[in-house]
Amino acid sequence: MERTARTRIRDILARTRRLIHPVRVRKGGGQPGARLPGAVVDSAWLDAHLDRKGIVVVDVRSAEEYAQGHLRNAVSLPFEMPVCAWTTTRDDLLMELPDPAELRAALGEAGITRESSVVVVTGFGEPPFPQANATRVAMTLRWAGVGEVAVLDGGHPRWVAEGHPTTTEDPQVTPREFTGDVDGSAFVDIDHVRQGIGTAVLVDARDTAVYTGEVVEPWAQKPGHLPSARSLPAPSIWNADGTFVDPAELAAMAATAIGPREEGREVIVYCGVGGYGSAWLFVLTQVLGYRNVALFDGAAQEWVRYHDVER
Numbered sequence: 001m002e003r004t005a006r007t008r009i010r011d012i013l014a015r016t017r018r019l020i021h022p023v024r025v026r027k028g029g030g031q032p033g034a035r036l037p038g039a040v041v042d043s044a045w046l047d048a049h050l051d052r053k054g055i056v057v058v059d060v061r062s063a064e065e066y067a068q069g070h071l072r073n074a075v076s077l078p079f080e081m082p083v084c085a086w087t088t089t090r091d092d093l094l095m096e097l098p099d100p101a102e103l104r105a106a107l108g109e110a111g112i113t114r115e116s117s118v119v120v121v122t123g124f125g126e127p128p129f130p131q132a133n134a135t136r137v138a139m140t141l142r143w144a145g146v147g148e149v150a151v152l153d154g155g156h157p158r159w160v161a162e163g164h165p166t167t168t169e170d171p172q173v174t175p176r177e178f179t180g181d182v183d184g185s186a187f188v189d190i191d192h193v194r195q196g197i198g199t200a201v202l203v204d205a206r207d208t209a210v211y212t213g214e215v216v217e218p219w220a221q222k223p224g225h226l227p228s229a230r231s232l233p234a235p236s237i238w239n240a241d242g243t244f245v246d247p248a249e250l251a252a253m254a255a256t257a258i259g260p261r262e263e264g265r266e267v268i269v270y271c272g273v274g275g276y277g278s279a280w281l282f283v284l285t286q287v288l289g290y291r292n293v294a295l296f297d298g299a300a301q302e303w304v305r306y307h308d309v310e311r
Contacts (some may be wrong), residue, residue: 030112069166095274159303220300234276
């Protein structure tokens, strides 16, 4: 489902609006007492609430980009491959979850606690790797136990394009102690995936050409997709300017690929190494309110080491 398939999605949108009730995220809709209005916040809202107690803005662009200008009070925690605060390499697998103790230390140093309301700010790219970095960070924060997490819609480029102020001054950060255990329910291993084939819905978030086997990525050199997997390409999540597609359209995309929601039915999302898959994990669980959704963190990179794929 590439961007050229948007017309077909819009054709079915009218039929799905009455069946699907996505969470509206740009203009309110947060939980009572919450400091964030939803899982995606726009620049105008954030500009008006930057100094609200408990809100921490995390800029995951490179240190160089951050130094050239960033949001007031934003802390820099770059998302960088192969190893950074947000991800590590384990057993030669890329983009694996970091060591919990190391992540807790990095978050505490940035002034973040489990009670913080964190807004993730990223850059822009085509293909949308920077946008997927933000969703990966958001889900890693949820894994660490942060209760309120959002992504800035359109990231730093949208913030600048809309005329909001930036600064080159580093913020004064008071380190905090980040405590607690991680919640691994949204991340599953290869054995869980293997056992789920035939019962769970597997969702492949890679580009359509990779899903069909026309293109083979260097980290998963077997053409095709996991058995029974359905295609739901992550690039379709964002508009051309890097903002998120309207939630109703995202819901229609999800319903087309996954089918009707069924109580108890598990959905397992994967991609090449863990970036694009995190984007649909974020959208399904944080924006659309799906339950029982998990990310296969080893992704196609791990699967092809031990199992065949299909085309």
